[in-house]
């Protein structure tokens with residue numbers, strides 16, 4: 001990036017949104033310099049701390065802050081970067097996140113020698129991605145799961161309700177959601193035990209059993225970046241200032257438990273045994289070049305109307321790898337298929353005066369597209385077990401089996417340049433051995 005003295009870093013970035021770094025970045029890396037996601041790292045000799053990533057290099061932000069690399073910023077970044085979650089950093093507000101991003105773009109751009117040329121010091125700040133473990137990046141307060149894909153809601157309605165009225169009458173008027181359980185949200189790589197519970201396989205009364213229909217749900221989640229007090233609401237125009245960034249979200253779902261429990265109050269034990277997020281939060285600033293319009297909508301009430309492009313072109317993939325077999329891609333979808341956008345979700349969530357807090361998480365709901373290849377759950381791909389996914393070694397899958405590994409990927413591409421979210425990886429472990437109940 002050539003940055004002459006007449007332009008601020010922000011202006012230079014507008015002129016060239018894809019600057020190069022002096023750190024090596026492979027062409028297919030999810031983490032070029034213009035991504036700069038935020039996460040929490042640790043290992044045997046480092047206490048948890050905030051980091052970003054460029055290529056395969058992880059940057060310890062607490063070391064940079066301590067050495068004065070953010071000294072032009074008024075906030076106490078050393079303190080917030082030495083925490084085991086990003087909440088205190090996020091709470092400093094959007095001007096600070098943007099200023100940190102701009103400083104990092106400058107420090108790591110090709111022609112800046114301020115860190116590059118300090119060879120001894122820079123080794124304290126730079127680590128290989130292989131050297132560190134990623135922790136859950138935010139302490140999640142409340143968690144809400146929307147149901148914002150028209151195709152997903154239609155598919156579920158076709159399977160389980162009246163095919164002539166697959167969508168319930170409210171669906172195109174409000175972003176439907178349920179409140180989930182935040183404590184069972186875990187970071188990518190954490191294995192999840194198959195849940196047991198009440199299922200009603202023959203429709204002649206329940207039995208207690210490990211779930212036989214364990215599924216993934218391909219979703220994205222956004223992290224709330226600004227409190228709104230109880231009694232206040234956030235408009236669609238203000239909403240993006242209240243969003244810090246996004247992660248991949250796998251909302252594991254036990255379909256058989258769900259089917260028996262969800263009427264009348266919605267999902268409960270079928271969803272709260274484990275939901276998995278990718279470890280790096282990609283900021284709204286990094287996503288800006290990939291902004292697109294969402295699908296056309298039917299007329300909505302004024303508080304849900306919005307201006308401009310409010311969706312993002314994010315390619316989404318799901319791969320399933322049975323133990324000892326090759327991984328197979330089972331889904332190719334896109335975030336832009338979502339009917340309701342994040343601004344509408346947040347405006348609706350707060351329209352009654354519901355207070356949101358920094359670190360709250362809102363997931364999108366399963367992101368399905370128009371054709372079977374783009375369906376975001378096994379429920380839809382196999383049409384509730386009617387069809388199966390074939391593997392080259394003869395195995396087949398209708399739902400997840402023990403020791404299967406589910407890998408979700410998300411990436412953006414524009415003008416031949418790309419960035420991504422890394423991976424969201426989940427291994428399924430066998431159910432706990434439980435006494436018969």
Ligand code: CA
Nearest residue numbers: 217251365366
């Ligand atoms: Ca879900």
